[in-house]
Amino acid sequence: MLGNLKPQAPDKILALMGEFKADPRQGKIDLGVGVYKDADGHTPIMRAVKKAEQRMLETETTKTYSALAGEPDFQKAMGELILGAGYNPALTAALATVGGTGAIRQALELARMASPDLRVFVSDPTWPNHVSIMNFMGLPVQTYRYFNDATRGVDFEGMKADLAGAKKGDVVLLHGCCHNPTGANLTLEQWAEVADILERTGATPLVDLAYQGFGDGLEEDAAGTRLIASRIPEVLIAASCSKNFGIYRERTGCLLAQCKDTATKDLAQGAMAFLNRQTYSFPPFHGAKIVATVLNTPELRADWMAELEEVRGGMLRLREQLANELAQLSGSDRFAFIAQHRGMFSRLGAKPEVVQKIKDEFAIYMVGDSRLNIAGLNDTTVPILARAIIEAGV
Numbered sequence: 147m148l149g150n151l152k153p154q155a156p157d158k159i160l161a162l163m164g165e166f167k168a169d170p171r172q173g174k175i176d177l178g179v180g181v182y183k184d185a186d187g188h189t190p191i192m193r194a195v196k197k198a199e200q201r202m203l204e205t206e207t208t209k210t211y212s213a214l215a216g217e218p219d220f221q222k223a224m225g226e227l228i229l230g231a232g233y234n235p236a237l238t239a240a241l242a243t244v245g246g247t248g249a250i251r252q253a254l255e256l257a258r259m260a261s262p263d264l265r266v267f268v269s270d271p272t273w274p275n276h277v278s279i280m281n282f283m284g285l286p287v288q289t290y291r292y293f294n295d296a297t298r299g300v301d302f303e304g305m306k307a308d309l310a311g312a313k314k315g316d317v318v319l320l321h322g323c324c325h326n327p328t329g330a331n332l333t334l335e336q337w338a339e340v341a342d343i344l345e346r347t348g349a350t351p352l353v354d355l356a357y358q359g360f361g362d363g364l365e366e367d368a369a370g371t372r373l374i375a376s377r378i379p380e381v382l383i384a385a386s387c388s389k390n391f392g393i394y395r396e397r398t399g400c401l402l403a404q405c406k407d408t409a410t411k412d413l414a415q416g417a418m419a420f421l422n423r424q425t426y427s428f429p430p431f432h433g434a435k436i437v438a439t440v441l442n443t444p445e446l447r448a449d450w451m452a453e454l455e456e457v458r459g460g461m462l463r464l465r466e467q468l469a470n471e472l473a474q475l476s477g478s479d480r481f482a483f484i485a486q487h488r489g490m491f492s493r494l495g496a497k498p499e500v501v502q503k504i505k506d507e508f509a510i511y512m513v514g515d516s517r518l519n520i521a522g523l524n525d526t527t528v529p530i531l532a533r534a535i536i537e538a539g540v
C-alpha cells in the first residue's frame with residue numbers, strides 16, 4: 147500500500163534549514179527560517195517563560211487530559227491580547243491549537259464546513275505553507291495582488307481591485323502584521339478600506355497573526371485586526387505564540403471566531419472543539435499554560451513585554467543599520483524599504499539566481515524568493531550581507 151505514495155516535495159523553508167546545517171563553511175549566515183535569534187545566533191528562552199515553567203513545575207499536580215478547546219484562562223488571555231477592549235467572549239469562540247499552523251488549518255476546516263464552495267483569497271506572495279495547506283485540502287485558491295516589486299511596498303490599488311472579486315461565502319486571508327514573506331504592511335487607513343471591501347462583498351476575513359509584537363508593538367500590531375473585528379461581525383483570527391513568546395517547539399496557537407450572535411458563537415465553538423477531536427483530540431497543554439501564566443501574572447507579563455520590546459527594538463536597529471550600509475555602498479536610497487518594512491522579514495526583490503549566488507559565494511542563506519530574516523543578523527554580519535547584496539548585483 148505505502149509503495150503507492152507519491153514523493154512529496156520538501157517544504158522549501160524547512161529544506162533550507164537542513165541545507166544550512168549541513169554547510170561546513172565557517173562564518174555561514176542563516177537568514178532563512180523565521181526564528182528569532184540574538185546577536186550570538188541563539189534562540190533564547192524568554193525570562194518570563196522560564197519563570198512560568200518553574201512555577202508550573204512546582205504547582206502542577208496532574209497530567210490528566212485538559213479541555214478539548216483549550217483551557218479557559220488561555221482562551222481569555224489570548225482573546226484580550228489580540229482584540230484588546232473589543233474582545234467579547236460572549237460572541238467569540240476560541241480554540242487552542244497546535245501552533246499557528248494548526249490555527250490556520252482549523253480555521254480553513256471550519257470555514258469549509260460552513261461554506262463548502264468557498265474560495266480562499268491569499269496575498270501574492272504569502273507564506274508558502276498557506277497555499278500548500280489549501281492545495282492539500284483541495285480548496286480553490288485565488289491570489290490578490292499585494293507586493294509591488296518596484297517599490298517593495300504594498301500594491302494597494304491592485305489589492306483592492308482583486309479583493310472586490312470576493313463574495314459572501316469566500317474567505318480572505320490577511321496578514322495581521324509583519325507580512326510574511328515581504329515585510330510590507332498596510333496602514334491603518336488601508337485596513338479601513340479593506341474593511342469597506344469586506345463589508346461590500348460579504349466575504350469572511352481570516353487574519354493570520356503570527357508576529358504580534360514584532361513590528362511596531364503589541365497594540366500597534368493588533369490594530370488592523372481590531373479594526374476589522376470592530377467593523378465586520380464575523381471574523382476568524384489564527385494566532386501563533388511561537389514567535390512573541392519564543393516557544394516554537396511547544397506548538398502553541400489559538401483560533402478565535404468572532405460571531406454575529408451568541409447562537410452562532412455556540413455553533414462555532416462546538417464545531418471547533420469537534421475539529422480538534424477529529425484531528426488530534428486535546429491540544430498541547432504546556433505552551434498554552436506558559437502563555438496564560440505569563441499573561442495573567444502581572445510581574446511576568448511586565449517582564450515579557452519588556453523583553454519583547456528588546457527583541458523588537460533589536461530587529462529595528464538591524465533594519466536601520468542594513469539600510470544605511472546599503473545606502474553607502476550603493477550610493478542610492480533604493481534599499482530604504484528595508485528600514486520601512488516591519489517584522490522579521492523583508493523581501494529584497496532579487497531573482498532566484500542572485501539568491502543562489504549569494505548562498506554559493508558568500509554562504510548567506512535566504513529563502514529563494516529573496517526573503518531574508520532580519521533577526522538572523524548581528525552588528526558583524528550586517529556589513530557582510532550588505533557587501534554580498536551589492537556584489538551579487540541585487
Ligand code: LMR
Nearest residue numbers: 159178179180181273326
Ligand atoms: C517561516 O515562515 O519561516 C516560519 O513561519 C516558520 C515556518 O514554519 O515556515
